Amino acid sequence: MLAAHARRRARGRGAQAKLAAARRLEQQADLAEQVCRQITQRLAGERITDRLVSLADPDARPIGKGKLGKHYEFGYVFQLAELTPNTRRGARGLILPAASQIGSPNESELLPATIAELDRLGLRPREVALDGGFPVEAANRAFPDAQVFVAGRQHPPSRRSKKRLASYRAGAEGRISHLKRRYGLRRSRLKGHDGARAWTGWGILTYNLDTLTVQSA
Numbered sequence: 001m002l003a004a005h006a007r008r009r010a011r012g013r014g015a016q017a018k019l020a021a022a023r024r025l026e027q028q029a030d031l032a033e034q035v036c037r038q039i040t041q042r043l044a045g046e047r048i049t050d051r052l053v054s055l056a057d058p059d060a061r062p063i064g065k066g067k068l069g070k071h072y073e074f075g076y077v078f079q080l081a082e083l084t085p086n087t088r089r090g091a092r093g094l095i096l097p098a099a100s101q102i103g104s105p106n107e108s109e110l111l112p113a114t115i116a117e118l119d120r121l122g123l124r125p126r127e128v129a130l131d132g133g134f135p136v137e138a139a140n141r142a143f144p145d146a147q148v149f150v151a152g153r154q155h156p157p158s159r160r161s162k163k164r165l166a167s168y169r170a171g172a173e174g175r176i177s178h179l180k181r182r183y184g185l186r187r188s189r190l191k192g193h194d195g196a197r198a199w200t201g202w203g204i205l206t207y208n209l210d211t212l213t214v215q216s217a
Contacts, residue, residue: 031052031058032055035052035055038051053074057191057192059102059192059193060074060075060076061074061075061076061102061103061104062074062104063075064104075188076100076102076188076193076196077100077110078098078185078196078200079098079099079107079111079114080095080204081095081117082095082096082175083095083096083125087129087164087165089167091168092211094208094211094212095204095208096118096121098204099111099113099114099117100197102193106133107130107133107135108134108135108138111138111139112142115142124145126147127146127148127149128143128146128147128149129149129165130149130150131169132150132151132152132153134150134153136153136154139154140154179203182207183204183206183207184199184203
């Protein structure tokens, strides 16, 4: 009713602002109805597959973290891939645009977007070190010409290569922490999935520019 009234009054100066306010009001009403439906589903013991968790950020979804003190967080999942010239200690390279989807996608669901970015750049990694959450078969199919290391699940027969790639993979965790602390990737200050992608993209760009500065110094 209020949105319809605002549309009827949208004439002359300020008409566009009134129409925009009416659209926002209708969107909030739709979200409120979805929350009511979710409450009914929850009380009936039904499974909610695409749960709305925030009226302020409707794209955010519950993300299972598997941590003892924090089973779930709310937001978005991003897959980061760093390209380095080698896998020796202290190797630092450039990070690809992060793959992401609304919801709580697993690693294999985001992997095609990362592969597409590598193909766009014409890059073929010789070695790939992945988190233990990657399915081994999917990783091997994605990188048929590379030596694929999946933490705790697949490693090369050489003990020396295994140790080197395991250390390199462990260093990736430190890189993620560094990106969170120094480049703002701990929390997006922009709302919505598009906002989170923009925030993450600018953080990655800043990191890459810093990397190029260090390497050229």
